[in-house]
Amino acid sequence: MNLFLQQIMNGLTLGSIYGLVALGLTLVYGILHIPNFAHGALYMVGAFMSYFLMVDVGVHYWFAMAGSAAIVAVLAIICERLVFHPLRHSPPIHDKIAAIGILLFLEAVVQMFWGADFRRMSSPFTGILNFDGLIIPEQRLLIIIGALTLVAGLQIFLRKTMTGATIIAMAQNREGAFLVGIDANRVAMMTFGISGALAAIAATLYAPINLVYPAMGHLVIMKAFVIIILGGMGSIPGAIVGGMIIGFAEAFGGFYISTAYKDIIAFGLLVVILSIRPQGLFAKGAH
Amino acid sequence: MLKVDNLTKMFGGLAAVSNVSVEFEANKVNAIIGPNGAGKSTFFNLIAGAHKPTSGTILLDGKDVTNLPCDQIARLGVGRTFQTTNLFEQATVLDNLIVGHRLRTRSGLWDVLVNSRRLQAEERACREKAREALDFVGLSHVENRFIADITQEERKRVAFALALATDPKILLLDEPAAGVNPEETEGLADLMRKMINHGLTVCLIEHKMGMIMGIADKIMVLDHGEKIAEGTPEQVSNDAAVIEAYLGGDEDAAA
Amino acid sequence: MLLKIAALLMKPGAKMAMLAFALVFPFLAANEYQVYVMATAFIWAIAVYGLNIITGYCGQLNLAHGGFFAIGAYTLGLLTADYGWSFWPAFVGALVMTAVLGFLVGVVSLRLKEHYFAIFTLCVGFIIYLLLDKWEELTHGAIGVRDIAAPYGFGLVDFTDTTPFYYLVLGFLVLAMWFISRLSKSLLGRTFIAIRNGDELAESLGINLMRNKVLAFVLSTTYAGLAGALYAGMVRFIGPEEANINHTFDMITYLLVGGIGTLSGPLLGTLGLVWITQSLQFLEEYRMIIFGPLLVVLVIFFPRGIVGSFLTWIHRKSQALVPEGKRKDSKVTPTKEAENNA
Structure with missing residues (x-):
């Protein structure tokens, strides 16, 4: 029984991280219709920025997370301005290739400064809580609580503030948004900024129980894509639900089926689902 | 030539095209007009096989083509142009x-x-x-x-x-005159007459009323997915329901 | 002056000169290593030609291309090293394997539009990598496959030597290019290009999307398999890293630099970049610092690459040489021109 609960815990942890990364990806897709292949690289840069701020600058974990979120948000905005904005009228294959270009560049730069080695990031939350035999490391609890807080905060921002409302409006109806005078440039930059910050925070939350290395974004971004396809590209609730589905599938699949193949579960799911429903699981109508 | 019976297309719970029946005669210019979002393009997509209708039938020269895929319908002689052509x-x-x-x-x-x-x-x-x-x-x-x-x-x-x-035997033209000046619009209208003279059938969606009135043999008016009128240009332009639909909040009526 | 050089390049003689250069290259090369590098570049060029079919002509960004390259290499490697096949039957086996797998993946993935297809193939590429890495009973996992057979020359040549192998690869490259040149000018090639222009329009022209896309995809994966099999026969030791996504990214870069959807672009892009990376040793590891921004700059400013931009330039020049009266008679307002160029 305890092992079962343990897997639920793992599923929640993984699902939270995946959900946060997928959330940024789905926001950008919903508003700009760009599948941002560079999103995983932003996640990776986020982890390295936190690592750098903690180890080399010596700031506290929380400040490192905030600093990293700000840096990556700015980086994402720069990408939007310099790369995606000029390509907004190009054939769809171009922005995908450009995103790949950004991904390759960021990875190579990080590798040049920090090398390809695996690094361990420390966190002040190293304790282990024991609830009647159910063992929960503090960091995992922090991940779950952090993710929940962020998702709630984002919801409040999107639903209750004027700026958030413009983002939603543009996601739902691009042409309409232009007609009522929404500044598309501002919304695009803001969306990229938010998505970058979310990726950096997710990376900083997850890094202490994982490792930091230049290729760490590969798997995460691919899973995030699987998640937003599952949840409907552009859908915010879909990203969270999809994140949980993949998180749980991996936790239980890895435990009860095979650890070696746990990374393949998400992709297997994707292949099966897209074979049956080419438009995704929850998508309404075709894009 | 082309006979459409009770054609309906639902997207989610909304009817984009609702119970439309119409017959387009061979060797004529048949126009479809209506306010934005009236379901005109969806109607074309249904005829061309790009969308599957929820219900209803489409007959091309007496042959049922309702559920045929796009490419086969094209082979049966339905040609089309789009608002933008890449x-x-x-x-x-x-x-x-x-x-x-x-x-x-x-x-x-x-x-x-x-x-x-x-x-x-x-x-x-x-x-x-x-x-x-x-x-x-x-x-x-x-x-x-x-x-x-x-x-x-x-x-x-x-x-x-x-x-x-x-x-093709029949051509579906989706807003062919959008974005060209009045002189050129006249040139395109001449081209459509030339098609008719060569035995083709034309079916077009257009917002430019001047052009439609000058060229169409028959007009069908769609509003909210429903056919609200059909007939010659004179009949349609004097139709109370049509005037209501256009005055009831569409800026294209003046165009 | 420039135009004269350009005209010279367009002549059929230019092709012959290039082929002649390729034929004498082993004698001009300073050492065996250069011949080896050139042979590797040719192998990559074959794979890039494959990518050009599905991505360049047909417009579908396939991110599993490196994975199919690896499948070709592994099929040949495993059949010869573990199952005792000799090279040429295993070589055919590798082609059949990549074609069949390409068909299966294509049937599922090509129903998906644009972004979905790219994401799906990205995942397929990763699944291939994971399987090669983890399925130890079949693939030897991270250890890789050793003792792969070299092609036997029927007692006439010894392909374990670099130079004969170079000519073998060159032969396949010429064959691959010959087929592509025929394909691209044919109705079939035009059908692929019509699909690139847009699914909707292609269908309205009576083109069966699935059948043509799957055909293009199978052709492209077979090219990848051919390249992979040659690669395995040359290095004779392969590992899961052959399926690394970076290989796919490399190939996309070669394709874009040379000119996507052009005939000579894949060759020029591959040869150019392989030699540049080779000659600047420090680039080997950090080439992506240059390649990444290069991709971005290319898609923004020169989406048709070197060859595509060159061809456009030539065409404009030759049109300009036609007497004004013959060229056009329609009245073009300046605003219209600006609109069209935007």
């Missing part, structure tokens, strides 16, 4: 048109490998067809220019030529 910008006009007659050819991979006689003959036929279509729309003089280097109006004509190269 062509290969860095290729010549003629190069872009050759593929138009592809649906009447059969060469496959094997023919390419051995450069079969059939392939050679079919490529010649496609090239001739493309030239013929280009000549029909009056653009023979630009055949060697890149698509990127021709004017907006010439692009419209190239799109017509591409549809004509498929050897």
Whole structure:
């Protein structure tokens, strides 16, 4: 029984991280219709920025997370301005290739400064809580609580503030948004900024129980894509639900089926689902 | 020619086209008008097989084509143009048109490998067809220019030529005169008359009322997915329901 | 002056000169290593030609291309090293395997539009990598496959030597290019390009999307398999890293630099970049610092690459040489021109 609960815990942890990364990806897709292949690289840069701020600058974990979120948000905005904005009228294959270009560049730069080695990031939350035999490391609890807080905060921002409302409006109806005078440039930059910050925070939350290395974004971004396809590209609730589905599938699949193949579960799911429903699981109508 | 019976298309819970019945006669210009979002483009997509209707039937020359896929409907003689046509910008006009007659050819991979006689003959036929279509729309003089280097109006004509190269019986034209000036609009209207004179049937969606009234033999008016009127231009322009629909909040009525 | 050089390059003689250069290259090369590098570049060029079919002509960004390259290499490697096949039957086996797998993946993935297809193939590429890495019973996992057979020359040549192998690869490259040149000018190639222009328009022209896309995809994966099999026969030791996504990214870069959807672009892009990376040793590891921004700059400013931009330039020049009266007679307002060029 305890092992079962343990897997639920793992599923929640993984699902939270995946959900946060997928959330940024789905926001950008919903508003700009760009599948941002560079999103995983932003996640990776986020982890390295936190690592750098903690180890080399010596700031506290929380400040490192905030600093990293700000840096990556700015980086994402720069990408939007310099790369995606000029390509907004190009054939769809171009922005995908450009995103790949950004991904390759960021990875190579990080590798040049920090090398390809695996690094361990420390966190002040190293304790282990024991609830009647159910063992929960503090960091995992922090991940779950952090993710929940962020998702709630984002919801409040999107639903209750004027700026958030413009983002939603543009996601739902691009042409309409232009007609009522929404500044598309501002919304695009803001969306990229938010998505970058979310990726950096997710990376900083997850890094202490994982490792930091230049290729760490590969798997995460691919899973995030699987998640937003599952949840409907552009859908915010879909990203969270999809994140949980993949998180749980991996936790239980890895435990009860095979650890070696746990990374393949998400992709297997994707292949099966897209074979049956080419438009995704929850998508309404075709894009 | 084209007979549509009780055609309905639901998206989610909304009816984009609702219970429309209409008959388009051969060798006539049939126009579809209506405010934005009236379901005109959806109606075209249904006829062309791009969307599957929720219910209803479509008969082309008496043959039921309701659930046929797009490419087969095109082979049965339904050609169409779109509001915007993406062509290969860095290729010549003629190069872009050759593929138009592809649906009447059969060469496959094997023919390419051995450069079969059939392939050679079919490529010649496609090239001739493309030239013929280009000549029909009056653009023979630009055949060697890149698509990127021709004017907006010439692009419209190239799109017509591409549809004509498929050897259609009926042409569905979606807002052919959008984005061209009044003079050029008149030129495109002449081109449509020329199509009729060559035995084709034209079916068009258009917002430019002046053009419609001058060219259409029959008009169908859609509003919120429903047919609210049909008849000659005179009948339609005096129809109370039509006036109501247009005055009831659409800015295109003036155009 | 420039135009004269350009005209010279367009002549059929230019092709012959290039082929002649390729034929004498082993005698001009300073050492065997250069011949080896050139042979590797040719192998990559074959794979890039495959990518050009599905991505360049047909417009579908396939991110599993490196994975199919690896499948070709592994099929040949495993059949010869573990199952005792000799090279040429295993070589055919590798082609059949990549074609069949390409067909199966294509049937599922090509129903998906644009972004979905790219994401799906990205995942397929990763699944291939994971299987090669984890399925130890079949693939030897991270250890890789050793003792792969070299092609036997029927007692006439010894392909374990670099130079004969170079000519073998060159032969396949010429064959691959010959087929592509025939394909691209044919009705079939035009059908692929029509699909690139847009699914909707292609269907309205009576083109069966699935059949043509799957055909293009199978052709492209077979090219990848051919390249992979040659690669395995040359290095004779392969590992899961052959399926690394970076190989796919490399190939996309080669394709874009040379000119996507052009005939000579894949060759020029591959040869150019392989030699540049080779000659600047420090680039080997950090080439992506240059390649990444290069991709971005290319898609923004020169989406048709070197060859595509060159061809456009030539065409414009030759059109300009036609007497004004013959060229056009329509009245073009300046605003229209600006609109079209935008």
